[in-house]
Amino acid sequence: MPSIVLSLSCPDRPGIVHGMTGLLVAHGGNITESQQYGDPDTGRFFLRIEADIPGDIGALQGPVDELARQFDGHIDLTEANRPIKTVIMGSTTSHCLTDLLYLQRMGRLPIEVTRVVSNHDRLRPIADFYGAPYTHIPFSKDRRAEAEAELMGIVEDTGAELIVLARYMQVLSPELCHRMAGSIINIHHSFLPSFKGARPYQQAHDRGVKIIGATAHYVSEDLDEGPIIEQDVERVSHALSAADLQAIGENVERRVLARAVKWHAEGRVLRNGERTVVFP
C-alpha cells in the first residue's frame, strides 16, 4: 500500500485535525505518524501526517486542495520516501559534501543528487566516486549574473527542488534567494546567532567559549539569518587551537547539515515566519 505525507500550515481554529483525518478515513487511509503544533504567538497551526492509502494517490489531490481552501492554508501532498531532487553546492572543503553523498548512497538520506556544483574543480573526484554529475561554474564578482544563470539552468533542467550549500563560500544573489525561498539550506559553521560572518572558529577561540556548534538554516536574503532548522554543539577546552576547533567543528557541521537535509526531504520542516517547526 503506498504511503503519503501531508504537511499543512494554516491559521489555527477548531476542526482542522478532524477535517484532515476525516478526509483520510473517507479514502480508507491509516495514519502511521502524526505531529502538530499550534503557535500561540502567531496563531498559525502546523500538521504533518504520514498515512498508508489504498489505491491512487492522485485521487487525493482534489479533496486536499479543497481542504486547503477551506482552512485558508497550504497543504503539501507527496509520496512518502520520494527522493527529493537536490543540487549540492560546495567550494573546496569536502566534509559536508562527502557525508551527504555517503549517506545518500547508504539509503540514509531520501534525496537524489541531480548535480554537484562548485566554483572550484577540486571536489570532482568525490562526486565521481559517488556517481553524482559535477559541474564547475567558475565564480567571480564580474560574472555573478552568468554564474547564477548557469546554476538556475541546472536547477531547472534537472528539476531540482532543493539546493544545499555544503560549505559553498559565495553569497547568492537576493533574486536567487527569493526565487528559491524555503528551498535553500545552508550550514553555518557556528552556533548562530554567535559568531556570524567569517572565521567563526577563530572568533570562538578568541572569545574562549567552552562549547562550539553549527547551524543549518534556510537561506534568506540576510546572510546568516534565515530560519534555523537544526543546531548541535560539542564541548571544547582552552587547550584547543582555532584549527583544532575547526576540525571538531567540521564533524558537528556535517551531522547538523545531514539531519537538516533529511528532515527537509521528509517534509518534517515547516516555515513559521522567521522560525521553523520541526517534527523529527
Next chain:
Amino acid sequence: MPSIVLSLSCPDRPGIVHGMTGLLVAHGGNITESQQYGDPDTGRFFLRIEADIPGDIGALQGPVDELARQFDGHIDLTEANRPIKTVIMGSTTSHCLTDLLYLQRMGRLPIEVTRVVSNHDRLRPIADFYGAPYTHIPFSKDRRAEAEAELMGIVEDTGAELIVLARYMQVLSPELCHRMAGSIINIHHSFLPSFKGARPYQQAHDRGVKIIGATAHYVSEDLDEGPIIEQDVERVSHALSAADLQAIGENVERRVLARAVKWHAEGRVLRNGERTVVFP
C-alpha cells in the same frame, strides 16, 4: 476557558484520531497540543491531546467513556495542570527530595506533596522548610508488613496518586508494586541497564566508563527493571574517583527524576508494555 488532557491507549486502527477530535469539535473544544504514536511492533496506538473546552468538563466523561469502549482502549480525562497528589519517599540523601520540593514550590512541577515518608528522620528539616508534612516510618526486615501498611494508609488517607522514590533505599514488596503499578517512579543511579544493583558509581569507576548517567523508571516487581521514563548522562574522565562520579551523578539524578515526575504529572507518559511512550 478550562483546559483538559486526554490520554488514550488502544489497539491501532483507522479512525481513532478522527473519532477523538470529532468529540472535541462537538463540544466546542480547541486542540492546543496533540501527539500520537502507533507502535508497529505491538499494534498499540497512543494519543495525548490538550484542549480548551467551554463549560463543564464533567459533561465530557460520558462520551469519553463511550469512545474508550468503542476503541477497546483506555482514556484518561483530567483537568490540565491539576496538581497530582504525591508521596515522596527518601532515606538519608537529600538531593532528589530537595530538588522536587524546590521545583514544586517554584511552580515548576504540577504536584501536591501530600507527605514525605522516610525510614530515617534525617530529612525532616527539608520537608519542614518547604511545608511538606513528614512521616518517619522505621523500617526493618521483621516489620516490613507494618511499615508498608502504614505507607499505604498514608497513600489512601491523603489520596495520593503517585509515589516517588527519591533515593529511597528499601525494596518495596511485590504486593505494593503490583497495587500501585504505573504509579511508582524510581530514580536509579546508573544508566540502566548498566550497573544494576548496589554501588553503581563504584562499578562505573571500576569499569572505566567515559560517561555516567541516571535512569527514572516505573517500579515493577523486578528491581531496577521497570519501564524507563527518562535518562540523562554526563561525560567523566579517568581522573575522577568513585566519590567524584557520585557527586556528578547526583546532579544527573535530580534532573532526570524531576523531568520524569513532571512528564508523568502532566499525563505525558503512557505505558507500552515494558516500554513507555513519552510526549514531552
Next chain:
Amino acid sequence: MPSIVLSLSCPDRPGIVHGMTGLLVAHGGNITESQQYGDPDTGRFFLRIEADIPGDIGALQGPVDELARQFDGHIDLTEANRPIKTVIMGSTTSHCLTDLLYLQRMGRLPIEVTRVVSNHDRLRPIADFYGAPYTHIPFSKDRRAEAEAELMGIVEDTGAELIVLARYMQVLSPELCHRMAGSIINIHHSFLPSFKGARPYQQAHDRGVKIIGATAHYVSEDLDEGPIIEQDVERVSHALSAADLQAIGENVERRVLARAVKWHAEGRVLRNGERTVVFP
C-alpha cells in the same frame, strides 16, 4: 599530611615545571594532581599542582615567592580544600542561590558563605534555612554609591575573597568591578556571545534556536563580556514557549554557576587575558 594547591601563570620558557617540581621534591612533597598549558598565541604558561607536603605549609611561601620572581610570574600557594570566603548576591529569583547554598551544605562546594546580599528581601528565608547571614541592601540609581560602599564594607568585614552574582539584576560600578577583578563571577542566562542583554530566553525563542545555554564568566567592566569560565546547553524545540525555555534554562544556569564556583574555589581557573584556562 596537609595538601596544597600551587597555581602559576608566567611567560613560557624551558625549565618551569622542572623548577616547580624541584621545589616540591626539596620539601618532601608528592604531587597528586597536575595540569599545565602553554598558550602559543600569548606565550603565557599556566600550571596547577596539588601536592601533599609534610610539615608547615608556611615554610614554602618564601621559596615559592622566589620562584615566582625567577619566572617573572605569579604563583598562588593555598591549602587544598580551604573554603573560600564568599558573598553571594541575588535579587528575586532563587534557583541559583538555593543550589549554591544546598551544595555548600552538602560538602560539594568548598566555599564559606559569609553573607547573602540582595537588593530585595525576598530571599531571606532561604538564607536563614541554610544558616547564611543575610543583608538587604536596597538599591536605586540615586543611592548606588552608598549601596556599593555597604557591599564593600561587608566584603571587607567578612574577609570575602569572592563575589558570586547569582542572578543579581543590578549592574556593578566599574570601580567595584576593577577593584575585585577576577573575583566576581556572574551567571548570564544565555549562551554568550548570543543574546546579550535583557530577556535572552525571549530572544532565543524569537530566533527559533534549537539549543539554549547559560554562561558563567568573570565580571569585567563591559557588561556580559568578561572571560568565560563555563557554559552548558540543553536541546529545546519549537513547541516550547519563552517561559518554558526559561524554566529549562534555570536548570542549566544553576549547574553552570555551581561548576564555575567550584572550579574557581579549587584554584582551577586561571585568567589568560580575555580568556580562561580551566583545569577541571
Next chain:
Amino acid sequence: MPSIVLSLSCPDRPGIVHGMTGLLVAHGGNITESQQYGDPDTGRFFLRIEADIPGDIGALQGPVDELARQFDGHIDLTEANRPIKTVIMGSTTSHCLTDLLYLQRMGRLPIEVTRVVSNHDRLRPIADFYGAPYTHIPFSKDRRAEAEAELMGIVEDTGAELIVLARYMQVLSPELCHRMAGSIINIHHSFLPSFKGARPYQQAHDRGVKIIGATAHYVSEDLDEGPIIEQDVERVSHALSAADLQAIGENVERRVLARAVKWHAEGRVLRNGERTVVFP
C-alpha cells in the same frame, strides 16, 4: 625543531615529573603539552609530555631507557605526529571504514593505512578510492587458523602497529588478542556495559532506553570487555524503530571510533589495568 611524545607509566612516587623534565631541560627541550595522573587505587602514575627538542631524537633514547629503569616503569619515546601504521578490518558495513579513510586523507588522523582487510569483498571500492591496499581474507570456522595467519603475515609485512576493527564481525582468537594486546581497537555498537553481544540496537529498542551510545575499547580475550577508550551517546525517543536507532547509532559509532584511533595514534591513551587513562 622536531617534536617528541614521551608516555610514561610506572609506580607512583615523588620525583618522577622532576626527573623527566630534568632530562628534557638537559637536552634543551621545551615542553609544549603535558598531562599526568596518579591513580590512588592502583598506585600507578601516568605522564604524557610533548616537547620540542633540538638535534637528534635518537640521542634521547638512552637517557629515557635509563629513566624508565630508575622509575621501574615503561616510557615510550616517539616522534610527534608520526603516522601510525594501521591495518583496518571490516566486514560489510562501510560507515566506520569510510570515515577513517576520509579523516586520514584530510590530515585529521595521524595514521598510515597499510592495508584494509575484510572477510568479504564488498568494501574494496572504498579502499580503492582512498588509495588503501585491500586484501580479502575469506573467513570460516574451519579456516580460522589460516585466516589469522594470513592477517598476521600482513601485519608483519607492513609493519602495522595497530589493528582497528571497524565493525569487523568475526571474533579474533585469544592468541591473536594476546599477541597484539593494547594494539587492537574495536568499536562496539552499544554503550557498554549495556547490551553486550549481538543486535544491541534491537536490545536497546526492546528495553526502551532514551539514549543510545557506542564504545571504543581495546580488545581483550573477553569479547566486548577490554579497557574502554571512548564513548558517546545520542538521545532517542520511543518513536524510533530499531532500524532508526541503528542509523543514528552508526553516526555515533564512527565518531567514537575516529576519536579513539586519533587519541591512540597520538599516544594519548595509556593502559591502567582494565581501565584507560586518556589525555585528550
